[in-house]
Each structure stands twice: as C-alpha cells, then as structure tokens.
Amino acid sequence: MKRSPIRLLRPALACLLLVVASAFASPAPTPLPKDSVYQLPLPLTDQHGRTTDWRQHRGQPQVVAMFYTSCQYICPLIVDSGKAVEHALTPAEQAKLGILLISMDPKRDTPAALMAVAKKRDLDAARWSLASPRANDVRSAAGVLGVRYRQLADGEFNHTSVLVLLDRDGRIVARTEKIGSVVDPEFIAIVRRVVARR
Amino acid sequence: MRRVAALLLLALPVAGVIAGGAAWVKVPGGSFRTALKYEDGKGTTARIAPFVMHKRPVTNAEFLAFVQAHPQWRRDRVATIFADARYLSQWPTSNALRKDDAQASQPVVNVSWFAAHAYCESQGARLPTWREWEYVAAADETRRDARKDPAWRERILGWYSRPASGPLPRAGLQTPDAYGVQDLHGLVWEWTDDFSSLLVSGDNRVQGDADKQKYCGAGALSMDDRENYAVLMRVAMLSSLEARDTTSSLGFRCAKNIP
Numbered sequence: 001m002k003r004s005p006i007r008l009l010r011p012a013l014a015c016l017l018l019v020v021a022s023a024f025a026s027p028a029p030t031p032l033p034k035d036s037v038y039q040l041p042l043p044l045t046d047q048h049g050r051t052t053d054w055r056q057h058r059g060q061p062q063v064v065a066m067f068y069t070s071c072q073y074i075c076p077l078i079v080d081s082g083k084a085v086e087h088a089l090t091p092a093e094q095a096k097l098g099i100l101l102i103s104m105d106p107k108r109d110t111p112a113a114l115m116a117v118a119k120k121r122d123l124d125a126a127r128w129s130l131a132s133p134r135a136n137d138v139r140s141a142a143g144v145l146g147v148r149y150r151q152l153a154d155g156e157f158n159h160t161s162v163l164v165l166l167d168r169d170g171r172i173v174a175r176t177e178k179i180g181s182v183v184d185p186e187f188i189a190i191v192r193r194v195v196a197r198r
Numbered sequence: 199m200r201r202v203a204a205l206l207l208l209a210l211p212v213a214g215v216i217a218g219g220a221a222w223v224k225v226p227g228g229s230f231r232t233a234l235k236y237e238d239g240k241g242t243t244a245r246i247a248p249f250v251m252h253k254r255p256v257t258n259a260e261f262l263a264f265v266q267a268h269p270q271w272r273r274d275r276v277a278t279i280f281a282d283a284r285y286l287s288q289w290p291t292s293n294a295l296r297k298d299d300a301q302a303s304q305p306v307v308n309v310s311w312f313a314a315h316a317y318c319e320s321q322g323a324r325l326p327t328w329r330e331w332e333y334v335a336a337a338d339e340t341r342r343d344a345r346k347d348p349a350w351r352e353r354i355l356g357w358y359s360r361p362a363s364g365p366l367p368r369a370g371l372q373t374p375d376a377y378g379v380q381d382l383h384g385l386v387w388e389w390t391d392d393f394s395s396l397l398v399s400g401d402n403r404v405q406g407d408a409d410k411q412k413y414c415g416a417g418a419l420s421m422d423d424r425e426n427y428a429v430l431m432r433v434a435m436l437s438s439l440e441a442r443d444t445t446s447s448l449g450f451r452c453a454k455n456i457p
Contacts, residue, residue, distance in 0.1 A: 032277075039277035142394055143311060143441030144279055150395035158397050 032058075036170035037144040044102065044131035047114035054100070055170075057129075061194045062098040062166045066147045066159065068105035069113045069130075074161050077179045079121050081163055084183040085191060086127070096195040099128045102141055104149050104157055106132035146175070163187065167194050220260060221253040222454070223378045230333045233345070233426035234396075234433065246333045251326060252451035254370040254380045255305035255388060256317060258288075258295050262302075264317050266293065271313055280312035284444045303368040305386045305449040311441040314389045318452035325391035326453035328436075332429060335382040337375040345426065354428040357384045383428075386449040387435060396437040 032038055038055045045051045063085055067075040082099045089097065103109035114130040117123075123130070133141050142149060149159035165174040165187065173194055176187040227248040235242065265271045265286075273285050274292040286292070286308050288301070295301045309317075311325075318324050326334075338344035345351070367385060374380050382388075439448075 034276075034278040036277075037279055039279050139391065139394065140312070140315065140441075146440055148394040148397055148437075150392075150397055160397075 033169050033171055035172075037166060037172065038170035040140055040144050042133055042137055042141055044129075044133055045106075045111060046129050046131040047111055047118045048125075049111040054131075057098055057100060057166075058170060059168050060096065060098050061168055061191070062100050062170075063191065064100045064102065064145060064164045064166060065162065066102050066104050066142060066145060066149070068103050068157055069109050069117050070105065071156065074159075074179065077181075078161060078163075079117070079123070080181040081179050081183055082128070083121075083123075084181050085163070085188060086124075088183065088188045089192065089195070093192060093195050094127065097127065097191065099123075101128070101130045102145075103130070103132040104138050104142065104147075104159060105151075106135050106138065108155075145172075165191055165194060167197070220256065222250045223253045224248065224250050224456070225330070225334055225377050225379070228333070228342070230329065230336070232329060232332055233429040234332075244329060246329060248456050249326075249330060249453050250456060251330070251334060251377075251379060251453045253374070253378065255386055255449045255451045256314075257303050257369050258306045259302035261286075261306040261309065261317060262289075262293075262295055264320055268316070268320065271316060276313070278442075280442055281310040282442050282444050284308050284446070285310060285313065286444075288446070299365070300368050303370070304366045305369040305381070307366070307386055307446050307449045308444040309389075309448070309450060310444050311389050311393060311439070314450035315391070317450075321452055323452035323454045325389055325450060327392050328390040328396065328433075330453055331382070331388065331390050334375070334377055334379050335429070337377055337379075339373050340376055342376045345429075351428055354383045358428070358431060386447050387432060387445075389448065389450040390436065393436040393439060394441065396433050 032055075038058055042054045043051055044054050063082060065078045065082065067078045069075070078101065082101070085097075086094055086099065103114070109130075109132045114132065118125065118128060118130055141147075145162070145164050147160050147162060149157050151157050160177070161179045162175050162177050163179070163183070164172055167173050174187055174190040176184040178184040178187070225246075225248060227246050229243060230246050231243045269275060270277075272292045273281075273287070273289070276285060286306075288308055290296050315325055336343045336345050338347070338350050341347075369385065370380050372380050372384060375382065435448075439445075
C-alpha cells in the first residue's frame with residue numbers, strides 16, 4: 001500500500017503543532033531564585049481545607065507570619081499586624097498582596113479552627129490564607145522564615161513574632177518584629193514598593 | 199506488658215550495632231532532668247523514650263556519598279536559602295575530598311541544619327532532639343549521668359578552651375561513653391532537630407531580662423546554672439544560629455525512633 005506524503009508527515013506536523021501550542025500557552029517558568037523560600041517544598045492545608053504547595057503563591061508578593069489559633073496573647077496581634085498592613089494600602093495595592101499565616105500547631109489547627117479565626121476576625125478570603133503544614137514540615141518552614149518556637153508543656157508555644165515580606169519569587173525582602181495594630185512604617189513602605197513592581 | 203518491654207530493652211546490648219552505613223547505638227529510655235531552666239518552669243524532668251543514635255558524628259566521606267546521590271546539595275548547586283557561603287568549604291571541590299589526608303574520616307562540618315536534616319532523612323532517620331542529645335551527652339565512660347562530677351565538667355570546659363585552629367581529629371577515636379556513643383564532647387558541636395526551640399533572646403543573654411514582646415507567652419531560657427556551664431554554652435551557640443548557618447566546628451549525627 002502506498003502512503004501519501006501527507007500521511008507520512010502527519011506525526012511530524014502534530015509534533016510541530018504541539019511545540020508551537022505549548023510555546024504560546026505557557027512560557028517555560030523561570031527557575032526559582034536560589035534564595036527563594038519556595039525552594040522548600042511545603043504543602044499547606046488552608047481554612048477551606050484545600051491542600052496546595054505554598055509555591056502557588058509565586059507571582060504575588062506575600063506577607064507571611066507564623067502563628068497558632070489557640071494563642072491568647074501575641075497571635076491576635078499578628079492578625080492585627082496583617083490587617084494594619086492591609087489598611088495602609090490602597091485597594092489597588094491590596095489586590096496585589098497576599099497575607100499568609102502559617103500555623104506552628106498543625107495538630108490543632110484544622111481547617112475548621114483556621115476558618116473560625118478567619119470568620120471571627122473578618123479576614124477577606126481573597127487575600128488571607130490561614131494554613132497548616134504537615135507536622136514534620138513546621139521546623140523547616142520556621143527555618144526558612146527565621147522563626148524560633150518551642151511548644152510548652154501546656155500546649156502553648158513560645159515563638160518569635162515576625163512579619164516577613166516575600167517578593168513575587170519568594171525572596172525575603174523585609175521583616176519586622178514590631179507586631180500589633182501599628183506596623184513599622186518602614187516595613188509598609190517596602191510593601192508598597194514591592195507590590196508596585198512589575 | 200510495658201514492664202516486659204522495658205526489661206527486653208534493658209536486656210539488649212547497649213552498643214547494639216545495626217547493619218548498614220555508619221554504626222548505630224541503641225539508647226535505652228529513662229527519666230532525665232535537663233539543665234535548661236525555662237521561665238515557665240515546666241518540663242525540667244522528662245521521660246526520654248528509647249531511640250537509636252549514630253555512634254559517632256557523620257564524616258566527610260559519608261556526606262560526600264549523600265551529596266553525590268543528591269546533587270542539589272552540592273555546594274555549587276545548593277539553594278542559598280538552605281546554606282550559607284561557607285557550606286562544605288573545607289572540600290577542595292564541590293564533588294570530592296582531599297586525597298592526601300584524613301579528611302574522609304573527619305566529621306563533616308560547615309553543614310547547615312537543612313543539609314543535616316536532609317542527610318538524616320535520606321537515611322530513614324532524623325536529627326536527635328535537644329533532649330535526646332543532652333541525655334546521652336550527660337554520660338562519661340562509666341556513668342550515664344556524670345554531670346555532678348567536677349572533673350567531668352572540667353574536661354569538657356578544657357576542650358572548649360582549646361583553640362580550634364589545628365586539623366580536626368578523625369571521628370570515632372574517643373572512648374565510647376556508658377551508652378557506647380562517641381565524640382559527643384571534644385570533637386565538634388552538633389545540630390539538633392529542635393535547635394530553634396532554644397529561645398535565648400539577645401537581651402536575655404546579656405542581662406537576664408527577656409524581651410517579653412518577642413515571645414508568645416513567658417518562656418525564655420534563663421542561663422543561670424553555672425554548674426552546667428558546659429551544656430549551656432552549647433545552648434547559647436545553637437540558639438544564636440539560623441537554619442542556613444554553617445560553622446567550621448559544627449557537625450551532626452542522626453537518630454531514629456525505635457518502632
């Protein structure tokens with residue numbers, strides 16, 4: 001049987017089409033910078049019960065802090081800090097920033113516990129993600145973020161309280177340990193600069 | 199039932215060697231009073247569950263084998279978020295050891311917590327906790343808890359006071375302690391899994407006045423136990439480190455739970 005030249009060419013054409021299509025659909029992602037916190041694989045389960053790696057936040061600057069929901073004293077202040085950052089920004093700036101609170105107490109911080117805080121504090125789900133890592137990943141997450149913590153006998157934690165600003169590639173560009181409803185103006189200034197970057 | 203299990207554990211040879219790679223030592227559980235005094239005053243005495251621990255620190259040769267199997271941990275490829283610029287700087291190249299000396303059997307140093315953590319994970323193991331490390335490091339050659347002996351303390355402090363300029367001795371040369379573990383003192387400092395739970399604030403180190411705002415709840419360490427100065431020096435050192443830091447006198451060994 002004689003094959004038409006078109007028929008012979010068909011696989012090659014298909015390949016060509018695929019290459020062209022993929023080039024248009026998704027440009028090859030640039031490799032992560034070596035100093036990006038997203039070098040650490042970190043699956044997080046958020047207040048909606050969705051589990052995704054924190055790399056999904058790549059592309060949008062993030063203010064990140066570690067906390068836990070049963071904390072009485074400092075952790076509400078961490079939420080206050082996130083809100084203060086939010087309020088210092090224009091709506092257009094707000095839309096370009098994510099706020100990510102990572103639990104150091106994944107055993108107790110189930111999606112329901114995280115959602116309860118999000119509701120109680122009226123946190124905009126478009127911007128705020130409250131999420132728990134796997135128990136074995138907490139120490140590594142704290143490691144890349146420069147957070148120290150210790151669980152106490154009564155289940156509470158001691159921890160350093162810090163807001164970390166990540167650029168769109170997950171590089172740490174600023175941090176502040178001034179926590180509460182009045183946030184470090186220098187930190188806010190850097191947040192504005194980073195969300196303004198194209 | 200629990201008592202039977204405990205008896206069985208006691209009956210096991212203390213320095214039982216588990217096959218494969220570096221030697222492991224079984225450490226029986228016990229009740230242990232830590233030298234750390236936390237402000238919350240809780241948990242100074244704890245039950246240590248039985249575990250296994252590397253007999254000696256991980257060597258350059260062992261770490262090179264890991265780096266060759268996991269090239270993302272080569273010093274020329276490692277993500278800088280995981281290791282600082284000194285990482286493995288004692289090696290002549292990113293992929294080989296010096297051939298003309300004892301480097302292969304020296305303990306690996308200039309490793310970050312992330313690298314040590316990844317190494318242990320690759321061995322199906324983990325880093326020891328601070329409590330486990332302190333528990334085993336309380337022993338001398340004959341006693342499981344030699345901490346009350348001034349001569350033992352003097353010996354450790356003597357090592358601290360020697361300058362660290364000469365070449366590192368090989369790992370595994372010192373007499374095993376009462377558990378059969380070597381080199382916990384007198385060779386290198388070692389990472390623990392929970393090094394970042396040792397909360398000593400800068401202020402606290404200087405004047406015993408913790409920056410309360412810095413920690414959620416009361417609970418910084420107080421460093422007032424002069425009798426355990428040797429242990430507290432380790433804590434002060436570990437508490438000053440970030441997980442990506444490396445130093446020329448800091449290595450590690452791994453541990454495992456007993457299933």
